[in-house]
Amino acid sequence: MSSDAMAIRNVEVESLPLVETLHGWLTTVDHKRLGILYIAYALLFLVIAGIEALIIRIQLMHSHNDFVSPQVFNRMFTMHGTTMIFFVAMPILFGFANYLVPLMIGARDMAFPRLNAFSFWLSALGGFLLYFSFLGGSGLYGAGNAPDVGWWSYAPLTARAFSPGHSSDYWTLSLLVSGFGSIGTAINILATILCLRCPGMKLNRMPLLVWLNLVMAGMVLIAITPLSAAQIMLLIDRYLGGHFFDAQAGGSAVLWMHFFWIFGHPEVYVLIIPCFAFMSEIIPVFSRKPIFGYPVMVAATVCIGFVSLSVWAHHMFTVGMNSYANSFFTITTMAVGVPTGIKIFNWIGTMWGGRIQFKTPMLFSIGFLFQFLIAGLTGIMMAAAPFDWQLSLSYFVVAHFHYVIVGGILFALFAAFYYWYPKMTGRMLSERLGKWHFWLFLIGFHLTFTVMHIPGLLGMPRRIYTYEPGRGWDTLNLIITIGAFIQAVAILVFVANLVISYFKGDKAGNDPWDAWTLEWSTSSPPPAYNFATVPVVASRRPLWDQKHPEDPDSRYD
C-alpha cells in the first residue's frame, strides 16, 4: 500500500505541467500544502504591511513632514495594524500549525481536510477583500480608499456619520469572513490533536508545540466569536438602523471597546502561544537537552489561557472605569506575568547545563528571549493602571506591543523558518545569509523599537500624522525611521535566502538538526501521506529513544 503511494507520487512530481501543478495547489486538501499556502499568503501581506509601515516612518521622520496627507497616513496605520494581525500573524501561525501538528502527532492529515481548505480560502478572501477597499472603498474623501478608523475601529468613528462610504464595511466584512476561517481552523486543530494522535502518544507525551497549539485553538474559539458578533452588530448599526454603538442615539461607545478587547487581549496570546511553542521545540534541540519542566510548561500555558480571558480591560484604563475595576484589571494583568515568567525561566533552565549550538534558529530564539523579557516588563509597567494613564495611547505602548509582536512573535517565526524550512523544502537555508539576516534585523529592531519608548515618555501620542517641533521628538523619530529601513533590508536578505536556498541550498536529509520529534523521522519534504507506517511512540522524544537505545526517555516515562 505505502510503496504504491510512493510510486504514484514520484510520477506526479516529475511529469505534471505547470497548469496542473497550480491547479493541484488551488484544490489541495493536504495539510502540508495548505500550511505552505497559509505561510506564502502571510509573507505576501507581511511585505505589503511592511511597506505601509515604511510610509508611516518616512512621514514621521521629522516634524511637520508632508510626505503623505493625513488621510493617507490614517489609512496606512489602519491597514498596517489590521493586516499584520489578521492577515500576517494569524495565517502564518495557522500555517505552521497546519504543517507541523499532524506530523508531530504521527497523523496523516488534519481531522477535516476539506474544512481545512475551506478555512484557508475564507481567510484568503478576507485579506483580498480588505485590500480591494483601496479600489472600491469610496469613503469619506472620494472614490477609492481604505479603512482609516484604526485597527480597533472604535465607535462611534465607524458610525455612518463619521465614516460614510464603504471603507469601514470592507474592514468589517473582511474580518468577519477571515474570522469564520479562523474558527474553522481552530476546530480542525482541536479535533486533530484530540482524535488523531498515533498509538502511544498520550496527552502527556505530546510535543509541547502540539500542546500549545491545542491551547491556542481553544482560545481562538473563545476570542474570535465576540469579535464576529461585534462586527455583525456594527453592520446592523450601519445598515439596519441599530443603535448598539451609536452614542448620539443612546448607544454605547464603551460597549464596542469591551467587545473588541474581549477579543483583542486573548488574541495577543493566540499569537504568542504558538511562538512559545516554537521556542519549546527549538531551544531544547540546540541546547541538546529536553525541555526543562514539561508539566509546568503545559500548566503555565493553560493558566495563561484562562487568566488572559480576564484582563481585557487593561486596554481601557483611560476610559474612566471606577477604582475597583481598575484595581481588578491591574491584579489580573500582573498575574499573567507569573506563568509567563515561569516559561522564560524554564527556557533558560533548558539551556542551563546544555551544549548550545548557535545555529540561526537558536540565534533568533535567544533574541526572542531577550526581547520578550523586556516586553513582559514594560507590560508590567502598563498593568499598573496609574502608570498606564501616562503610557497608554502613547508611543510607549506602540514600542511595547511591537516588542511583543516583532521582538517576540516575528523573531520566533524567523527561528521557526530556519528550523523547519529544511523539512518543508528539503533544502537548508543558508547559514551565512541567516546570520546577516539576524544581526541586521536585531540592530534595526532595537534602533526602532527600543528608541520608540522614549518619545512616548516625552508625551508623544500614537496615530498622529505629524507633530510639533521643539518637543524633543525629532531626533528620536529620525533614529526610529533609520531602524525601520535597516529592518526592511534584513527582510530582503531573508526573502533572498528563502528563494536562493530553495534552488541552491544544501540537501537537508530527514533530520538535519539531530532532533527528537516525529516530523524528523520522515523524508524532507514528507510524502503526501506523511508516514509510510503509522509510528508508535513510547515517550516525549521518540527519535531520542531510537538514537539512544541505551538510555531512552521511555525508561522514565
Place this chain on the structure above:
Amino acid sequence: MVLGRAAIVVLLAGIPFAAGLCATNPGGDNAVPNIFQPQSTPADSIKQLSDFVLAITGMIFVVVFSLLIYAVIKFRQRAGTADREPAQVYGSTQIELAWTIIPVLIVVVLFLATARVIHAVQDAPKPATAIEITAIGHQYWWEFRYPGLGIVTANELHIPVSDPALPTPTFLKLLSADTDHSFWIPQLAGKTDLIPNHPNSMWMDPHRTGIFLGQCAQYCGTQHAKMLLRVSVDSPKDFGAWVRAQQKPAIQDEKVIAGRRVFETTACINCHAVGGSAANGRFGPDLTHLMSRETIASGAAENTKENLRLWIQKPDAIKPGSLMPAMQLNGEDLDALVNYLETLQ
C-alpha cells in the same frame, strides 16, 4: 562571527546613547511634555509609582538578563565536545516552585502599591474651593466651559495655580460632542478619555505657573494630530484678571462694522458664537475673546493676522481635513472680516 561581534558593539553603544537622550531633556522647561517632570499632584503620584515599578522591573531585568547571558556564554558548544550529549535533565520541582513563588510575591507588592495610587488619584475628595470646568471634545478642537464663572472658551485652558496651603484644584468634567478623544497634559495628570454619552472626570492641581502642553491622545479622525492642547497655569491674580476679561461681552468697535457685517451675514455664525452679537453657533470655537488666545485651529498655528486670513480662506493649508470650510470671500470682505476678528480682545 566578526559580523556578530560588530553588531554587539553597536547594540551596546546604543544603550548609553538612548540613556543620554533621556537625560539631556531640558529640565524645568515645559516645551517637552515629559511624564517624569510632573508639576501637579496626580502626575506626581503617578511618577512616584512609576519610579517604584521601574526599580522592581529593572531588578528583574538585571537578574533574568544575567542568567540568560551567563547560560549562553557558559554552556555554549566548545570544540571537542560536539559528539557528547550533555546530561539530560528533565526539571526540578524545587527550582520551579521557587521561580513561581517569588514572582507571585512581587506581583502582590506591585499590586498593593498600585491600588494605593489608583485610590488616591481616582477617589480624591473635591474641596469646596475647587474650580469646575467642563471640557468637551469636538472633531479636532476643545471646548472649555466654566459653569460657575459663565465663561466659554476654546483650546487654551486657563486654570489657577494651586497653593498647598489653600488648594484650588481644577476638576474637569469630560464630554464629547462626536467621537472619542483623550485629554492629556503629561506634566499635570494622566490621560482620561472623552467619550460621547459617557461622562468622565479628572482633576489636577498645578504647583507652579506656566504654559503646559499636551494634545488629544485618542484617535478621533483625520486631524487627530493637530488637536493640540495648551494649559496656562496662572497666578491667582492673573487668573482673576483673565476671568474678568472673559466674562465681558465682545468689544463692539464701530470702525470694523463692515467686517462684523460680513461675519454676521455669512455662514460664520452657523458655527461660531460672539457674545453680545447675533452669532451664537456652537459647532465651532467661541470667538468672543479670540484675540486673547495665542493660537488658532486648536494650536495648529500662531494667532497672527496672516494666519487668520489663511485659516478663513484656505483652512486646508493649515489643517487639512479640518471641519472649518474655506469661506470663499473676496479680498475686500476678507480684509474687513480679519480686521473685525482682530478687535475681539
